[in-house]
Amino acid sequence: MATPIPKRLPPPLFSARCRACWLVLGVFALVLASFLSLDLRLAAFASGESLASMGRFLREFFPPDLSPAFPRRVAEGAWETLAMSALGTVLAAIAGVGMALPASRLQGAARGSARLLLNALRSVPELVWAAMLLISAGLGPFAGTLALAIHTSGVLGRLFAEALENAPPGPGAALRAQGAGTARVFLYATLPQVLPQLMSYILYRWENNIRAATVLGVVGAGGLGQLLMFHMGLFQMDKTATVLGAMLVLVAVVDAASFGLRRWLTR
Amino acid sequence: MPLSAAAAAPARRDPAWLGRLGLIAAALVLLWPLFVATEFKPWLLLEPDTLRVTGRFVGGFFPPALNGDFLLMLVRETWRTVAIATAGITLALLLAVPLTLAATRALSISALTGRMAALPYVVRQAVRGLLILLRSMPELVWALVFVRVVGLGPASGVLAIALTYGGMLGKVYAEILESGDAQVTQALLRNGASRLQAFAYGLLPQNAAELTSYTVYRWECAIRSSVVLGFVGAGGLGQQMDSSLKMFAGGEVATMLLVFVLLVAAADRLSAALRRALG
Numbered sequence: 001m002a003t004p005i006p007k008r009l010p011p012p013l014f015s016a017r018c019r020a021c022w023l024v025l026g027v028f029a030l031v032l033a034s035f036l037s038l039d040l041r042l043a044a045f046a047s048g049e050s051l052a053s054m055g056r057f058l059r060e061f062f063p064p065d066l067s068p069a070f071p072r073r074v075a076e077g078a079w080e081t082l083a084m085s086a087l088g089t090v091l092a093a094i095a096g097v098g099m100a101l102p103a104s105r106l107q108g109a110a111r112g113s114a115r116l117l118l119n120a121l122r123s124v125p126e127l128v129w130a131a132m133l134l135i136s137a138g139l140g141p142f143a144g145t146l147a148l149a150i151h152t153s154g155v156l157g158r159l160f161a162e163a164l165e166n167a168p169p170g171p172g173a174a175l176r177a178q179g180a181g182t183a184r185v186f187l188y189a190t191l192p193q194v195l196p197q198l199m200s201y202i203l204y205r206w207e208n209n210i211r212a213a214t215v216l217g218v219v220g221a222g223g224l225g226q227l228l229m230f231h232m233g234l235f236q237m238d239k240t241a242t243v244l245g246a247m248l249v250l251v252a253v254v255d256a257a258s259f260g261l262r263r264w265l266t267r
Numbered sequence: 268m269p270l271s272a273a274a275a276a277p278a279r280r281d282p283a284w285l286g287r288l289g290l291i292a293a294a295l296v297l298l299w300p301l302f303v304a305t306e307f308k309p310w311l312l313l314e315p316d317t318l319r320v321t322g323r324f325v326g327g328f329f330p331p332a333l334n335g336d337f338l339l340m341l342v343r344e345t346w347r348t349v350a351i352a353t354a355g356i357t358l359a360l361l362l363a364v365p366l367t368l369a370a371t372r373a374l375s376i377s378a379l380t381g382r383m384a385a386l387p388y389v390v391r392q393a394v395r396g397l398l399i400l401l402r403s404m405p406e407l408v409w410a411l412v413f414v415r416v417v418g419l420g421p422a423s424g425v426l427a428i429a430l431t432y433g434g435m436l437g438k439v440y441a442e443i444l445e446s447g448d449a450q451v452t453q454a455l456l457r458n459g460a461s462r463l464q465a466f467a468y469g470l471l472p473q474n475a476a477e478l479t480s481y482t483v484y485r486w487e488c489a490i491r492s493s494v495v496l497g498f499v500g501a502g503g504l505g506q507q508m509d510s511s512l513k514m515f516a517g518g519e520v521a522t523m524l525l526v527f528v529l530l531v532a533a534a535d536r537l538s539a540a541l542r543r544a545l546g
Contacts, residue, residue, distance in 0.1 A: 034357075050416075056435065127498055128527070131498065
């Protein structure tokens with residue numbers, strides 16, 4: 001006779017020993033508290049009147065302004081945005097390597113303070129850096145480029161430091177045994193090993209930065225965002241629609257370019 | 268002896284130096300138009316006028332503003348920032364989950380017999396297109412639009428996060444669901460399970476850890492964006508930062524920068540701990 005399969009009760013929905021239950025409970029509490037504490041009036045959004053005004057607003061976007069003069073200005077703005085994102089990323093890559101070296105190679109207090117600096121640069125968003133830099137650099141794309149470079153150097157510096165720490169030490173040790181100095185060991189052994197990884201991080205940040213660069217203009221830091229703010233402020237919705245279209249195209253183009261470059265690099 | 272020593276001494280010069288120099292020169296030539304387009308003039312930062320203004324602003328950082336009322340306000344605004352991010356992510360999930368279910372190829376019944384039928388294919392591509400469209404518009408732009416339509420306040424921030432992050436979550440969820448082993452799901456579907464059953468008993472248990480971990484990571488990103496959304500009037504820390512910057516109140520700016528750093532670090536820690544606990 002086969003032993004009967006013992007009937008088991010399903011586990012209780014909640015038990016005080018289950019950590020996941022407490023976590024889920026905590027998440028629910030957080031969500032509930034968020035909705036209750038914010039004065040959202042989401043019901044007002046769904047009302048017919050507000051939906052109608054939304055529809056009217058969206059209809060004003062069409063048709064986008066495509067008269068010959070305006071797209072040229074948008075193209076200039078797009079080029080400025082592209083230049084801000086690319087130059088900001090390049091500068092950040094250089095500064096990132098510069099800060100990743102002390103953060104990964106040194107010991108003790110120097111290492112700790114380098115990491116602290118990287119974390120501080122990284123935790124202040126680009127837009128906040130841009131708003132602060134406007135005071136010294138004035139309105140325009142220069143402030144935006146610097147803001148992108150500063151924030152991104154924090155992000156890249158941290159990623160680079162991790163990559164440098166994880167690089168296999170063999171080739172460097174071999175060079176050092178031959179009497180090569182620290183700089184040469186870095187340039188000819190460590191850097192070539194981690195370069196593909198660094199390039200892929202740089203491209204990933206470039207994709208991020210093109211998105212950030214399109215909106216930096218909102219605080220006056222140049223590029224497409226500034227055009228957007230200007231025309232939206234004047235309620236010229238047809239021109240706003242053209243700028244929004246240009247933003248979407250620009251982001252898509254950079255994503256495709258970065259994807260292509262990455263494929264070409266890892267071939 | 269000197270002869271053999273000379274032979275043993277390695278070449279001191281990099282044999283590829285000419286090529287490297289050429290690459291650097293080419294990079295500089297390519298970068299030049301970028302410097303022009305971004306009006307990159309760092310020396311302007313060092314002009315006496317600019318230095319005086321910058322000096323006064325940065326000098327105002329010390330001491331940071333620490334009086335009771337201001338700190339109380341900061342705590343309230345920090346909570347609002349976190350709340351906007353949390354509410355936004357919750358709404359984003361409500362948007363992303365149905366779209367993911369509609370977009371996932373792994374839940375296609377017609378694809379079991381080879382090629383997916385024409386109509387489901389078109390629907391899936393359309394949903395995917397919608398997700399990409401939602402995702403490519405920066406949340407700040409959505410917030411600007413919503414502020415115009417519904418007025419200032421946290422609702423525009425929450426909706427902006429909901430739309431952008433709904434697109435991001437939906438796209439990545441669909442990718443995660445399709446990346447795994449499809450056999451269990453296919454076996455369920457072949458034996459007559461409905462698509463929702465196949466999802467709940469096949470796909471979800473396989474990918475639950477990865478899905479949760481990505482969601483928590485996005486929540487952390489949403490906190491960072493909700494700081495920024497305040498700059499266009501969606502409430503929270505960003506809005507206070509904007510007004511303090513406009514008043515050149517260096518002390519308040521310094522305190523808020525410290526709060527940013529602490530908030531991001533805390534979200535980072537919490538998110539890492541949650542992902543470890545769930546993963």
